Amino acid sequence: MSGSLFLPILVVAPLVGALVVALLPKDRPALAKQVALGWSLAILAVVVVMWTRFDPGGDRFQFRFTGTWIKAWDANFTFATDGIALVMLALIALLVPVVILASWDDAENSRRSVPTYFALMLALESTMLGVFAAADVFLFYVFFEVMLVPMYFLIGAYGGQRRQYAAVKFFLYSLVGGLFMLAAVIGLWVLGGETFDWQKLLAADFSTGAERWLFLGFFLAFAIKAPFFPFHTWLPDAGSAAPAGAAALLVGVLDKVGTFGILRYCLPLFPQASKYFAPMGLVLALVGVIYGALLAIGQQDLKRLVAYTSIAHFGFIGIGIFAFTTQAGSGAVLYMVNHGLATGLLFLVVGMFVARRGSALVSDFGGAGKLIPVLAGVFLVAGMASLALPGTSPFVSEFLVLLGTFTVNKPVAIIATAGIILAAAYVLWMIQRTTQGTLNPALESVTPMKKDISRREIAVVTPLVVLLLVLGIYPKPVLDVINPAVQATMSDIGKKDPAPTAEGAR
């Protein structure tokens, strides 16, 4: 056991918090909420300290910690973070308290145990932080799978209609991907010299065929998780059935494990195969951009709509990753952060709408802006951020992705640009149908619809809105952290250029 204790603390602390909250008496729900919120804020503080101590110009991996776990398999508790993981850790640490605050009354409405809900949230935070902090493939896999369990119960026990179906679908889709990854993980272990250490595996050489199969094993899991077309069908179900807070975490963070996994595991460990399969990745991503946007336009359910927009956004991230330029790569990572903020905000605001109206159908709203002008305004901001309006941070990342892609692959960049137009279509149309126009008479009879944004809700949206605007104007602090890590990833792909071999030789 040696190294910096920051990351182990980040993983263990929320778990301890989850246990504490779970053991609180059920008849005192307010206490559970306060403890959960306080705990998650403390974790945010730890991450902030880490951020200040992170040296962007220093080692690629910092805050390294190693402890022996299973000697026989050389699996260790190795934690370390590069710039990409650090920004994701920060995103998680920020989103969890926000989501806890936003979910203040959700658990009561479900008639189930309130402390359990918040305990599950903290348990989820622990596994999410773990999956990004792991620098050992085995450890990563463990977190990748265990992460499913708290989310499964959050959706299945506290969700809306069809929650059981959505929870099982979510679990099975992810598990299928995870099990193929397990086969690939074992294959990697056998062929890579019986070690799980990421650094050591980086130096391993594989035969062309083996490398491609291993890549596909990992990629399938990540493509389901992200999700890329055609593995996306679980997301709209899960996103619409989950309580708003859990949906924000699901789309905002959980799915980023997929794109993060491609960047951290597929690209550096299997560089040749990554190049070989890059066209496939680009095509899937491109289809996702267009297809997700088209489906989003057609949705009648607000939560499903937001879920489909995410599929389009994940397409952009995928394009950024498989363009193999530093610009596009940095754009993709920044997109991951911004999408977490923007879509997280959008989900939470939609949740506020749904909580008031008791329905998520677009047709049940209409002219809501007249009743709740401030909340409608926040909705507009979230929508604008989601369609990447200049001045909001998603614009920066989308622009970087397209710019970086255009330099190497013009057709892809041009087609992807169509996605921007479609994004404008689904966001504007959604806002127009829900908050603009003549007031839907049915709304006036719903009492909660007359109550505009509450103080708690202001506290929920403020940090997200502020970050979206600040990072839209001045993204440098985040880009400074991301850039070296992306450059290192790109050089991982580049430095192992193939030795010349005869055509067709396998």
Added chain:
Amino acid sequence: MLAAEAIKGPSIHYAGILPMLILFGAACLGVLVEAGVPHRRRFPVQLGLSLAALVAALVAVILAADTDEVTASGAIAVDGPGLFLQGTIIVLGLVALLLISERTVERGGAFVAQAAVTANTDADRDQAENQSGATEVYPLVIFSLAGMMLFASANDLLTMFVALEVFSLPLYLLCALARRRRLLSQEAAVKYFLLGAFASAFFLFGIAMVYGYANSVQFSGINQAVRASANDVVLLYVGLGMLAIGLLFKAALVPFHVWTPDVYQGAPTPITALMAACTKVAAFGGLLRVLYVAFQGSVWNYRPVLGTIAVLTMVIGSVLAVTQTDIKRLLAYSSIANAGYVLVGVLAVTQEGLSSSLFYLVAYGFSVLAAFGIVTLVRDPDGEATHLSRWAGLGRRSPLYAALFTFLLLAFAGIPLTSGFTAKFGVFAAAIKADQTWLVIAGVITSAVLAFPYLRVVVLMWLSEPAETTPAVSLPGALTAAAVTIGVAMTLLLGVVPQPLLDIAESAVPFAR
């Protein structure tokens, strides 16, 4: 003088076979207790005797730990894998014995007082309600466990056959002794007996064939013959095939699995637990020794066949598990599929294959014991409520046991931080190392299929509203509570800190020859 020298007895390593001697002795004593001790005092005496014998046998196994030799004229191998399997059978048997001895959950225990009373008569109803269960189960269980230990250590085919019968016959009887639903229980016993008898006959015939080929029933002799004999190999393959039928039947591998769901459902649940845990260990112990020691030279011949059987077992076990509506049948199909995963490890035919299979058997044994232990607790006035619809909303009524069962289901599904994951990882890694990747691919696909029925139970317990008829969980007696606790704790421990057991399993290989 000459005659006296000629009949010198074989040298016997008594310390090495002491565990079996202790258990066989205790079982015989148990029979005497049935004959001599007053009815009222038999239960504590039998329980104490059985527990003491198992603990003593475990100590004897540990003391013999480093032995590595073939003794009793080559009939018994006292070696690492054999002792590991013996220890496993003893420990799992001990936990199962706790379930078997529970008498507070159901008044008088899970066993019928007099098995000879005709089912569904007034006398039968009277004994079901008012009389405490038979204590014959104790010597029967101990005989069975001792037979399993001998089966896992037998080093020639004839000893193996004797051991097979010694452990099977008591099991047939035990299956018929359920206090409730006695017709189902008796039907299960008859099915198990008839099919088991067929399997034994095949096994015996196989021995004859192999003897015809190898001119020996000892594993070392067969091994030499496989490498060098000039006899017709048809005898060898037919013989091996018939031996395999007997072994695959006991291990419940497709296509010799059809008895499993019926027997698991009909047998008294503690006996089901005993069969799912211990019989599986013994059957795979025997299979491992036959394949690794006697027929190692034929690995290229049997691997494709057994590989296909492994794939079929995983596929059929997992697919049929999806359609089950009874928790005991669901666990039965799950145990079939799990046998397929062990076979994946076995078919690596390497040291890793051996040690990972051993690890899997231990891990699965504890989980399945705890799972059946919880099944015995979910009851209504008519006994156990095993239909899945009755489990709806159990999480609301008894969150603790629903949570424990959920944990076990996640372990069966192979989620990390449970023993199910580490065990699967081990066998899959061994198979990939031995270039049997196709088995692993089949393994992961069926694992995903198998996750569905487990999730369905989780959904039922937690996410469905409790029905009017949802039974409460009985407050377990100390014995069941201990068994469930041990099973769940081991499932967690072997998932989080598997290293100690991995070390033991690794140091146990290879087989003595």
